[in-house]
Amino acid sequence: MLQIALWKRVLIWATCALGLLLAMPNGFYTRVETHNDAVASIEAGFSGNGIEEQAAMWPSYLPSSLVNLGLDLRGGAHLLAEVKVADVYAARMEALWPEVRNLLRAERATVGTIRLQPSADDELRVKISKPEAISEAAAIVGTLAQPVVSLTGVGSNDLLISTDGDTIVVTLSEAERVATDERTVQQSLEIIRRRIDEVGTREPTIQRQGSDRILIQVPGIGSASELKDIIGTTAQLTFQPVVSRTSDAQAPAGSGNEVLPSLDDEGTFYILESAPVVTGEELVDAQPSFDQNGRPAVSFRFNPSGARKFGDYTAENIGSPFAIVLDEEVISAPVIQSHIPGGSGIITGNFDVVESTNLAVLLRAGALPAGLDFLEERTIGPELGQDSIEAGRIACIVAFAAVLVFMLLSYGTFGIFANIALIINVGLIFGLLSLVGATLTLPGIAGIVLTIGMAVDANVLVFERIREEIKSGKGPARSIDLGYEKALSAILDANITTFITAVILFAMGSGPVRGFAITLGVGILTSVFTAIFVTRLMVIIWFERRRPKKLEV
Known part of the structure; x- marks a missing residue:
């Protein structure tokens, strides 16, 4: 029968309202993004500089999740790195x-x-x-x-x-x-991901290409050189015994030793034992701080194994210099004044606040096991991203308008119902994408445009079935009921096969292909929901009020 229980009606409308509510922040993108950044800064312990006013730009009781914009829409940095295994x-x-x-x-x-x-x-x-x-x-x-x-x-x-x-x-x-090659690339991949996550970038693309290459795309970052500063440093920290100090870079080091330059004192070199006492791999924490003179520094803490080795060495070598080496440069060589049993200390040098913060991030994320050669680097400006957004917006509007006009001219009143469901469908797509924190790219916009066209397919199947039932002499109520019942299998078959394709694209593809697969898959789910439930509910409500003797579809 042509009936839907009250609880089902409430559930359908509540789902639509929730989806549109989740999608609403995307209509105020800049304001909500500023609010989110300010809230994150406040939670991290920062204050002042108008952060509180920025946090108040969006009501806290409303959803604030956004669809992240990909590299081609937002601008950012693109790097292709080769791991020197x-x-x-x-x-x-x-x-x-x-x-x-x-x-x-x-x-x-x-x-x-x-x-x-x-x-x-x-x-x-x-x-x-x-x-x-x-x-x-x-x-x-x-x-x-x-x-x-x-x-x-x-x-x-x-x-x-x-x-x-x-x-x-x-x-x-x-x-x-x-x-070793496999472990090195996998470890490099994970460390690069941790370093980028530490600085709070949104939805970076970090994936392996070939046997020893890594693709890194980070939306919203200023330039490729800025990205290289974050990930390109190996940040290999070691603590090595000092043999002697010299001004000759070619001084004989002796067996098992090496000559390394001083970072702060140009022209000064240290002869060090090659085998380190402790390495950065045994660090468990590193934080930016200040030394006793108020200068930026980095405090660190070892794990139990590193703390034991560090403590034993300092106890046995009081009065001897001890070099702190970062990426084959001696950043300081203090003299051990006393036993240091706690496994913690502080790295001082010629840092500013930004450099000490970045160094702490690098040490905390871990050292890259090998250096990186950057084979390709590209900076995509926000202007280009804005052009892409405008082009995508125009494509969506044109597709949307064409479908609306076609459905209205083809099916009259029923076409209006399909058009309302289509508008709700697009809102639900953005609501779901915001909920899961998905990234929207240009191929993703193409997926939405395709979904707009596919979303009315189910309604076309239903309306054509209703036409056939009317031509066979059945009454209006029976025609509507049979139209939805007989079209259901065709709707499910078509959308299930397309959804399987989207899943395969997501599983096997990468980058832009995944962006297309996500929006296509989400669009299929929302279009089936709006066609089977939302459009049918609107038709039933209309029929209950008008009780037409004859249907014109």
């Missing part, structure tokens, strides 16, 4: 040398004296003074090899040990290189 091989070999040295020193009676030899970045060469014991020495070093931790490297060890005369040569196995 070979850097990790060199760091791995460098970290392996102290372990090899300690093992062979324990067997000095057998292998004689040992000496580190110049070698390629991806190998470690150690010479012993008793060539006749080279096999025994290689076997000793071979005990450091571990199984490769990866699905593709099952049954393989991470190290290959070979000999060259009186020299032991240690390299990474091919299985370990593949596993």
Whole structure:
């Protein structure tokens, strides 16, 4: 029968009202965005500079979620970075040398004296003074090899040990290189995401491309160089013992040592032990602060393992200088005055407030395992984004108007009902996109335009079925009831198959393709709801009031 229960009517109208309420903030985008930024700043502990007035620009009792604008609509920065995975091989070999040295020193009676030899970045060469014991020495070093931790490297060890005369040569196995490359790129991807999230950017696109490349797109950021400043620094922090200080960059460092420049004092260089006592990987927190003289600094705290090593070293080396090294530059080399048992300290240097804040962000997010080569960088200005928004708006208005006119001319009163449902449908799309915090891109606008065309398909099917029932001689009420009943299967079949396509596009695609898939999928859900429930409810309400003897569809 042509009836809908009262509770269903209330639920349908309440759903429409809620969706339109959620979509409403997008009509006041700039004001709501300013309000949201001010509220976030207040929650972070900032005050003054008119933040309270900005927070009051939008009522707190109204929804304030917005559809995020993508890079092509808002402007921003685009980077394509290549991870220098070979850097990790060199760091791995460098970290392996102290372990090899300690093992062979324990067997000095057998292998004689040992000496580190110049070698390629991806190998470690150690010479012993008793060539006749080279096999025994290689076997000793071979005990450091571990199984490769990866699905593709099952049954393989991470190290290959070979000999060259009186020299032991240690390299990474091919299985370990593949596993290391995979871990390095994945770790770089996660650290880049954490660094960008730390500075509060909206809906960045960070995804892997190929074997060793990462695509980074951040809407709303000023320039590509600003983005590079956030993510391009490896922020590799180490604490290393100081051997001596010199003004000669070419001064002989000695075996196991390195010469690094001072960040603050140009022309000054430090000879340091290459093996660090503690690294930034053992940091658990880093915050911008001020030193005892009121100058910007960064306070830090180690995890229990790092705190123990830091405390033991400071206890044993009171009166000795201790270098704090950031990305192969000595930012300070204080003298250890006393035992530091708590695992916390402060980094001072020639910082301003912005630099200390950025350094804290980098350290907190973690060090990049390898450097990045930026193969492509592009800044998209907000003017270009505004042009895209205007073009998308015009496309939506033209499509919207054409569909409205077509439905009105084709179906008369019933076309008006379909047009009202279409307007509600677009509001529901933006309401759902705002609710989930989706990002709208140019392909996303194309998805909305396509949805506007598809949204009336269900109504066309229903109205044509009603026409057929009227022609077969059935009464108005029965024709309407059968029209919706018989068109339902065709409506569901068409929209389910399209929705499956949208899901596949979202799962398999990336970037713009996903933006199109999201708006298409959401549009399908809302258009089915408005066609099956909203339009039918309006037709029933009209029929109950008019009770027409004859239908003209």
